[in-house]
Amino acid sequence: MASLQFDNISKVFPGVKALNGVSFEARAGQVMGLLGENGAGKSTLLKILGGQYKPDGGRLLLEGQERHFTSAGDAIAAGVAIIHQELQYVAELTVAENVLLGRLPTRFGLVDHKAARRLVAEQLAAIGVDLDPAARLSELSIAQRQMVEICKAVMQDAKVIAFDEPTSSLSHRETEILFRLVKRLRSEGRTLIYISHRLEELYELCDACTIFRDGRKIVTHEVMAEVPRERLIADMVGRELQDIYDYRSRRHGPMRLEARGLHSARLPEPLSFAMRGGEVLGFFGLVGAGRSELMRLLYGADARRGGEVLLDGKTVSAAGPSAAIAAGIVLCPEDRKEQGILAHSSVAENINISCRRHGLAGGIFLRHGREAQRADDFIQKLRIKTPSREQEIRLLSGGNQQKVILARWLAEPGLKVLILDEPTRGIDVGAKNEIYKIIHDVAAEGCCVIVISSELPEVLGISDRLIVMRDGRISGELSREQASETAALALALPDGAPAAPLH
Amino acid sequence: AEPVKVGFLVKQAEEPWFQDEWRFAEQAAKDKGFTLVKIGIPNGEKMMAAIDNLAAQKAVGFVICAPDVKLGVAVNRAAKRHNLKVMSVDDQLVDGAGKPIADIPHMGISGYEIGKQVGQGLLAEMKARGWKLDEVGVLRVAFDQLPTAKNRTMGAVDALKAAGVPAANVVDAPQAKTDTESAFNAANIAFTKNAKFKRWVAFGLNDEAALGAVRAAEGRGIKQDAMLAIGIGGSQTALNEFTKPTPTAFYGTVLISPKRHGYETAVAVYEWATAGKAPAPVTLTAGTLMTRQNQAELRKQMGL
Amino acid sequence: MNTTTLAQRPAMTSPARALLKEHSMTLGYALLFAVLAFSVENFFSGANIVGLLLSVAQIGMVACTMMLCLASRDFDLSVGSTIAFAGVLGAMVLERTGSVGLAIGSGLLAGALIGAGNGVLIAYLRVNALIATLATMLMVRGLAFIASKGQAVGIADEGFISFGDTTFLNLPLPIWMTALCFLVFGVLLNHTVFGRNTLAIGGNPEAARLAGVKVEQLRVWIFLLQGVVTALAGLILSARITSGQPNAATGFELDVISACVLGGVSLQGGKARIFGVVIGVLIMGTVENVMNLLNVDAFYQYLVRGLILLAAVLLDQLKTRGERRG
Amino acid sequence: MNTTTLAQRPAMTSPARALLKEHSMTLGYALLFAVLAFSVENFFSGANIVGLLLSVAQIGMVACTMMLCLASRDFDLSVGSTIAFAGVLGAMVLERTGSVGLAIGSGLLAGALIGAGNGVLIAYLRVNALIATLATMLMVRGLAFIASKGQAVGIADEGFISFGDTTFLNLPLPIWMTALCFLVFGVLLNHTVFGRNTLAIGGNPEAARLAGVKVEQLRVWIFLLQGVVTALAGLILSARITSGQPNAATGFELDVISACVLGGVSLQGGKARIFGVVIGVLIMGTVENVMNLLNVDAFYQYLVRGLILLAAVLLDQLKTRGERRG
Numbered sequence A: 001m002a003s004l005q006f007d008n009i010s011k012v013f014p015g016v017k018a019l020n021g022v023s024f025e026a027r028a029g030q031v032m033g034l035l036g037e038n039g040a041g042k043s044t045l046l047k048i049l050g051g052q053y054k055p056d057g058g059r060l061l062l063e064g065q066e067r068h069f070t071s072a073g074d075a076i077a078a079g080v081a082i083i084h085q086e087l088q089y090v091a092e093l094t095v096a097e098n099v100l101l102g103r104l105p106t107r108f109g110l111v112d113h114k115a116a117r118r119l120v121a122e123q124l125a126a127i128g129v130d131l132d133p134a135a136r137l138s139e140l141s142i143a144q145r146q147m148v149e150i151c152k153a154v155m156q157d158a159k160v161i162a163f164d165e166p167t168s169s170l171s172h173r174e175t176e177i178l179f180r181l182v183k184r185l186r187s188e189g190r191t192l193i194y195i196s197h198r199l200e201e202l203y204e205l206c207d208a209c210t211i212f213r214d215g216r217k218i219v220t221h222e223v224m225a226e227v228p229r230e231r232l233i234a235d236m237v238g239r240e241l242q243d244i245y246d247y248r249s250r251r252h253g254p255m256r257l258e259a260r261g262l263h264s265a266r267l268p269e270p271l272s273f274a275m276r277g278g279e280v281l282g283f284f285g286l287v288g289a290g291r292s293e294l295m296r297l298l299y300g301a302d303a304r305r306g307g308e309v310l311l312d313g314k315t316v317s318a319a320g321p322s323a324a325i326a327a328g329i330v331l332c333p334e335d336r337k338e339q340g341i342l343a344h345s346s347v348a349e350n351i352n353i354s355c356r357r358h359g360l361a362g363g364i365f366l367r368h369g370r371e372a373q374r375a376d377d378f379i380q381k382l383r384i385k386t387p388s389r390e391q392e393i394r395l396l397s398g399g400n401q402q403k404v405i406l407a408r409w410l411a412e413p414g415l416k417v418l419i420l421d422e423p424t425r426g427i428d429v430g431a432k433n434e435i436y437k438i439i440h441d442v443a444a445e446g447c448c449v450i451v452i453s454s455e456l457p458e459v460l461g462i463s464d465r466l467i468v469m470r471d472g473r474i475s476g477e478l479s480r481e482q483a484s485e486t487a488a489l490a491l492a493l494p495d496g497a498p499a500a501p502l503h
Numbered sequence B: 001a002e003p004v005k006v007g008f009l010v011k012q013a014e015e016p017w018f019q020d021e022w023r024f025a026e027q028a029a030k031d032k033g034f035t036l037v038k039i040g041i042p043n044g045e046k047m048m049a050a051i052d053n054l055a056a057q058k059a060v061g062f063v064i065c066a067p068d069v070k071l072g073v074a075v076n077r078a079a080k081r082h083n084l085k086v087m088s089v090d091d092q093l094v095d096g097a098g099k100p101i102a103d104i105p106h107m108g109i110s111g112y113e114i115g116k117q118v119g120q121g122l123l124a125e126m127k128a129r130g131w132k133l134d135e136v137g138v139l140r141v142a143f144d145q146l147p148t149a150k151n152r153t154m155g156a157v158d159a160l161k162a163a164g165v166p167a168a169n170v171v172d173a174p175q176a177k178t179d180t181e182s183a184f185n186a187a188n189i190a191f192t193k194n195a196k197f198k199r200w201v202a203f204g205l206n207d208e209a210a211l212g213a214v215r216a217a218e219g220r221g222i223k224q225d226a227m228l229a230i231g232i233g234g235s236q237t238a239l240n241e242f243t244k245p246t247p248t249a250f251y252g253t254v255l256i257s258p259k260r261h262g263y264e265t266a267v268a269v270y271e272w273a274t275a276g277k278a279p280a281p282v283t284l285t286a287g288t289l290m291t292r293q294n295q296a297e298l299r300k301q302m303g304l
Numbered sequence C, D: 001m002n003t004t005t006l007a008q009r010p011a012m013t014s015p016a017r018a019l020l021k022e023h024s025m026t027l028g029y030a031l032l033f034a035v036l037a038f039s040v041e042n043f044f045s046g047a048n049i050v051g052l053l054l055s056v057a058q059i060g061m062v063a064c065t066m067m068l069c070l071a072s073r074d075f076d077l078s079v080g081s082t083i084a085f086a087g088v089l090g091a092m093v094l095e096r097t098g099s100v101g102l103a104i105g106s107g108l109l110a111g112a113l114i115g116a117g118n119g120v121l122i123a124y125l126r127v128n129a130l131i132a133t134l135a136t137m138l139m140v141r142g143l144a145f146i147a148s149k150g151q152a153v154g155i156a157d158e159g160f161i162s163f164g165d166t167t168f169l170n171l172p173l174p175i176w177m178t179a180l181c182f183l184v185f186g187v188l189l190n191h192t193v194f195g196r197n198t199l200a201i202g203g204n205p206e207a208a209r210l211a212g213v214k215v216e217q218l219r220v221w222i223f224l225l226q227g228v229v230t231a232l233a234g235l236i237l238s239a240r241i242t243s244g245q246p247n248a249a250t251g252f253e254l255d256v257i258s259a260c261v262l263g264g265v266s267l268q269g270g271k272a273r274i275f276g277v278v279i280g281v282l283i284m285g286t287v288e289n290v291m292n293l294l295n296v297d298a299f300y301q302y303l304v305r306g307l308i309l310l311a312a313v314l315l316d317q318l319k320t321r322g323e324r325r326g
């Protein structure tokens, strides 16, 4: 019997039919993959499973029994654990407290901190993560926070565990840990749901998969391994996609951007690199390798200890992002929620926030018509799924939020350097393909494009040149010809670690 | 015909004194057959709004105790603009230079004079107890942010000094707010600083201030035989002290008559507006020292 | 792939409904006004409406900038003190020099300095806004007392006083000034980069910074503006009451903030509507006005004011019900 | 395979440094205290210290629950009114019935109701906390005036009065009560599920909800507790001043909130340390005490208080410098 069954589930938000009569089932001891483009309704389904939303129609059955959750607490009590796409942690509490939130052990009515730490330490060790249970979440990197979230779900000892894009902020090492964990949970006979936009992952982990498009279930493939990749993509995107990286070789212009000896408290040594106009430069490394740090220094987002940035031979002021933007350098940050979106502002506002300064009426007043037009253009061009340009951005699916941020920078008229920090995190294949096209288009206009990515095939696929970082240092540089997974990993992994491709 | 409306604006509607004034003004309205409009005006802005409001209600005039006496010019201008008769009560309005405004009739007290009465009351009782003036600490619970508070307490200080209390014996205890707890805390510190005095007299801008000093003294073992405090106002706070089974250091309070102030001013404005009978330019009422002994009788006399 | 036609819209988000929702507060106020006009004697008379508007002139002016301040996720408790100080200073300069221009200039300058001080403390030195402005509130009040020796400073200059009671088209100058403030700050909020960036830094300061907003600078400007407008309100008040009062406008900050919040400005930042603020300010003034017209007892006024505040936000709340999940 | 070491921590969070940083405020206060003890006459005397502690007894008690309230990202302006109302009610019940138990019981019950009312408005009806508690502040103050007809209600019962001035080991009862409150709420915050969940809902309400924390219920409890403790403070105050005064404790709310914020409680929720609050409360009391000991002019006291507030947070700020990016 199916341990988890969705029967004709529907969910409507103002202006959006997020789920439209979705039915499928998952068995115990099975990993069911969910795929679908951004905004297809995957997360919404999980939120219904987790008791966060009430469906507008349809039934949810656990082990054949119909369930009506009115709160997240109900779902937890029924043995359902969800790892949400947007991490849900309390920054000021410790790892142990976050993991056991809502279920802290007590002794004589008082919290037994020791027992809590012990329990969590055991679980972390069992998963294979080295983290101090007494550390506050605010002190951890995003990847570490993600691991805490995973640990939290696992510790609920649930029968059904659902992962919503858990690897989007993990790199190889944690991804490996996660995979081992998922496989172990499957062997323990739990029912697992796994959402990801990375097809390799789905092939490695999932037994079956269900594909969504526009809030409808398109198909369930009972045996994942038998489905060809092209078929998955076609089901998902609704069209054929050949080479998703869409690489086109270009003639590179003269030297354009030069970073000389950029230095900060968090970097062990000053860093330099240079690139030509029209070049796409990839940055690869493990989590914490210092790629984001370097780009933030270049952008003026963090205080520099030393060094300078030259663009077309002229020094760029280090006064802050506004100065960088004025010079034509823009950065798409890695942490969308904290650094990217203006959550309660509209899609249009999020797109226009920076570029609007160019087209002011009388140098003072906004041109609302023009701004609206620009927003609509980008919504169409990037296929941003939103009921209107006036929708609050926080109500968009994760991937669509990312596209809006991208639109913000593509709208910059004087764009010279485009820095993208994990630009395809959480983005569907179709949209990835579109973003790659944009990257190449931007480069073709003579701009410099820097792409930080922890997805090795991606950086390899789109870059003209690759810089690899390790522990805050530039450990090597590979031309497109030299660049291979093995070569890149050899430079990225600590000395002595096996440099074998992961998948 | 529409009933005649007379306004009665007071600076501190929550204060019992003004509640009493309003009560007696109501009485006058009933007796004479006009309508009384009562509005609290805690600051200059609200005062202007209230005068506008009275005009909108077609009142014929108003009695006012302004939040600051220097608001006189503003009151006068607003009244003239709206063609309203105005009379001040309690605190006399002055112009920018500090001169009383002649064309606003006034009935009330002088804060400074009331303060002097406090001082004289203290002197009399000290004499009766045979205290040596130069051995007694004088505690002035101060709230100098409020001009009338300063006038009152300085009146008391001046009376004491004139009778021979050394200026060095006067100890200021600035309170942060005008409630009892603030007075308590301020007095407490003053006692700490001046442990050399074994006997104390205390006063402040109102009964609450004096009470705070008394409670603080008790907390440090300075009891009724070594402490004398006189408040101002004759409020329930004072009466509560008088009805305690044993006398406390709260010796008395200078009572002023809310009855006369409330009743007579309301009638005066009414008659001025309806019969053209202008009130006397200035009527000053005196305060009376009320103590445990004479309180019942005095209150009866005043119709409280 | 094609752009998706998003499922037909449910009835409740039709444009008409949205408009209704957007302006429910305005409609609510209009209704209240109509009811009062019919039921409360003297309410709907020219003199009373002018009085009502005058009574909220100061709050209205300062609410304009407080709106920006709250929208940027800040907070300003020092406005009451600034009103007092600007009034006292203006009156003193006028007394010494006899020059209206100098008096106004020095008052505005003082306001600008106080505001900029707040801004620097909060934006650059990263002091908590509550504490920073509480500190300035105390210090500025202290300065007002010290400068005036605790006494009101009288104003005799007719030119200065006329500032407070000259009328134009039957409305006194302060009302025009307030209307002008609403207009200017409405345009500033909705039609300039300054306003949009203010909302942005309130919504997510880090994201705004990375999007090129000069967050620190902007915050200083917001406080500076607030200081200037507040000082202007203080000067107008001193003209109206023909004296600079060192203890004027105590508790004023709470009134202004309440008016803003009533008007839908979020204390969490990022949300503000000038129209809402106008309504918030009017509600505050109307309640007070009507209670005085109806001769409501002073003690019961507290009760009524509390109830009305609650009723207003509860009504406003009803319409957003269902949007969020419980 | 082996366990992975996820990014090493930067050096600046070594345990010793962390401890120092954690207690920098305490150390700062200890230093200040020592300096004052040597330099200010009468400061370091038993009588003065008792006086100082007494002067912050009420603030201290209420700061305990305000800490919880702020930690859960709420706000309570109604505490001052509740103090007054509980005192008035207690005194009135005592006057009518002569029963100390009934007086205290009714005061506490009233506090609980007011608190629960706030909680329900905020948690269930989703009224903005500022407006909701501002409304209760007004209404409760109104009730205090109405019940007492604006007059102080005398207390003659020696048993009740002794509540305020009995001493135990040379310290008056109110000080012991405050200490007890700090103890109880310290334990509550750090060592109970209630306390941890409070921080969680302040730090990230959504995360707390998803973890199964009953957010609404918890918020109501926090306000209810606040009401009860505040009422207790009001009853103690009325015993100390032997009367229930309807206009007691105006502006009290701001003092309490300031003490908490000084003590490092974040207005954005999620952060609270009981130790910090103790220090915050002591700083407030000490500054006032010393200024009066030094005979600082009333007008200059405003200035000094503002400066000290600023100095305290700026000092505290220095240590967190560099922790944040940018």
Ligand SMILES: Nc1ncnc2c1ncn2[C@@H]1O[C@H](COP(=O)(O)OP(=O)(O)OP(=O)(O)O)[C@@H](O)[C@H]1O
Pocket: A013, A014, A016, A017, A018, A036, A037, A038, A039, A040, A041, A042, A043, A044, A045, A085, A385, A386, A395, A396, A397, A398, A399, A400, A426, A428
């Ligand atoms: N609370 C909400 N209010 C309004 N619309 C919403 C809300 N939550 C989701 N939506 C909309 O519902 C649709 C489905 O969103 P959902 O988050 O489930 O997509 P997804 O498949 O998880 O996409 P992604 O891969 O980008 O995470 C989207 O169009 C989204 O904008």
Ligand SMILES: Nc1ncnc2c1ncn2[C@@H]1O[C@H](COP(=O)(O)OP(=O)(O)OP(=O)(O)O)[C@@H](O)[C@H]1O
Pocket: A141, A142, A143, A171, A266, A285, A286, A287, A288, A289, A290, A291, A292, A293, A294, A334, A454, D007, D008, D010, D325
């Ligand atoms: N907020 C922070 N506080 C302290 N240390 C930090 C912080 N952010 C990053 N670091 C540290 O700085 C170093 C560089 O991190 P950075 O984010 O630049 O790495 P990255 O290569 O971009 O990896 P990621 O995939 O995590 O973004 C790491 O050691 C990291 O732990």
Ligand SMILES: O[C@@H]1[C@@H](O)[C@@H](O)CO[C@H]1O
Pocket: B012, B015, B017, B090, B091, B148, B206, B232, B233
């Ligand atoms: O404010 C006082 C009031 O308390 C009463 O004493 C009469 O005079 C007023 O000035």
Ligand SMILES: [Mg+2]
Pocket: A042, A043, A044, A085, A164, A397, A398
């Ligand atoms: Mg999703």
Ligand SMILES: [Mg+2]
Pocket: A291, A292, A293, A334, A421
């Ligand atoms: Mg990074």
